[in-house]
Amino acid sequence: MIILGKKYTFHPTEWEYLTTQFRVEHITLHDKTADEVIDQIAKILQQHLPKLIILNTAVPVPDDVIAFLTRQELQGVQFMTIEHFMEKHFHKCLIHENLDDLSFLEEIRPYSTTQYILKRLIDFTGIFWITFFSWPLMLFAAWRIKKESPEGPIFYRQKRVGEGGKEFECIKFRSMVPDAEKGKPQFASADDPRVFQWGAFMRKTRIDELPQMWNVLRGDMHLIGPRPERKYWTDIFEEMIPYYNERHLVKPGITGWAQVNYPYGENHEDAMQKLMYDLYYIKKWNIKLELKIIWLTALTVLGKKGI
Numbered sequence: 001m002i003i004l005g006k007k008y009t010f011h012p013t014e015w016e017y018l019t020t021q022f023r024v025e026h027i028t029l030h031d032k033t034a035d036e037v038i039d040q041i042a043k044i045l046q047q048h049l050p051k052l053i054i055l056n057t058a059v060p061v062p063d064d065v066i067a068f069l070t071r072q073e074l075q076g077v078q079f080m081t082i083e084h085f086m087e088k089h090f091h092k093c094l095i096h097e098n099l100d101d102l103s104f105l106e107e108i109r110p111y112s113t114t115q116y117i118l119k120r121l122i123d124f125t126g127i128f129w130i131t132f133f134s135w136p137l138m139l140f141a142a143w144r145i146k147k148e149s150p151e152g153p154i155f156y157r158q159k160r161v162g163e164g165g166k167e168f169e170c171i172k173f174r175s176m177v178p179d180a181e182k183g184k185p186q187f188a189s190a191d192d193p194r195v196f197q198w199g200a201f202m203r204k205t206r207i208d209e210l211p212q213m214w215n216v217l218r219g220d221m222h223l224i225g226p227r228p229e230r231k232y233w234t235d236i237f238e239e240m241i242p243y244y245n246e247r248h249l250v251k252p253g254i255t256g257w258a259q260v261n262y263p264y265g266e267n268h269e270d271a272m273q274k275l276m277y278d279l280y281y282i283k284k285w286n287i288k289l290e291l292k293i294i295w296l297t298a299l300t301v302l303g304k305k306g307i
Helices: 012-021 034-048 063-073 082-090 103-107 113-148 197-205 207-218 231-240 244-249 257-261 268-284 287-301
Strands: 002-004 025-027 052-055 078-081 155-161 167-173 222-224 253-255
Touching: 002 034, 012 082, 025 034, 034 063, 052 082, 063 078, 078 082, 082 268, 113 167, 113 197, 113 207, 113 222, 113 287, 155 231, 167 207, 197 207, 207 253, 222 287, 231 244, 231 268, 244 268, 253 287, 257 268, 257 287, 268 287
Parallel strands: 002 025, 002 052, 052 078, 222 253
Antiparallel strands: 155 167
């Protein structure tokens, strides 16, 4: 693989994937003529025969370079933009502060009537079976919470931002000590001292999310969708992350594409990465993707997928 330019800096996990799947060569376009870029590409093609070239450039690629790349397609060398590469290989929509082409936003829209009906059918069917199999686990979870942290309530209620930016009351099993947030809100972190032992297990296996089935029945949420955040954080992220509001085009979910692909977030960069997955989910929504998320979430709950 040849990467032209450095518009997008790959996340460490993405880079690890690239270096295990491809032999990666990097060419910068800064202060180079089209002929110099073509010469560099040609030398690499002669030495390693890469089959993929990624246009990761913040500036337009010179016409002569595009013409050269087009001729290489006849030899089996494929080239694509970084945006298409991210969707094809990482299943996420690239978000970049300096994106000139915003056409991808046109495909990120609320669900159609047919899609919404299918989503609600999945919601009710999923909740029925989850309740059928998990009610003993929920009773046990409530008992363990009172045993390990008796001074607090079993359930934790908190305002979250949903569809259209409107707030609703989200309910979860409490996983932290009472009054965990003293002062301004803060993200939970790995080995967070505010989380008691059973709470940590619930968070890892997503058991703490089970009471949100009530939110799904009420119509506040779907079974699957972008995770709802607190308004305190959405206000911050809307200022720092381009297109963050796009995730509010649809109802949030108990689980989602970001949750099965990325661990708990702790900062602005994590929120950016999760947004890329959320936008991919909204853009590419289909039954197959929905069922895949359900399957991956089940693996997480069963402890087979440690994120």
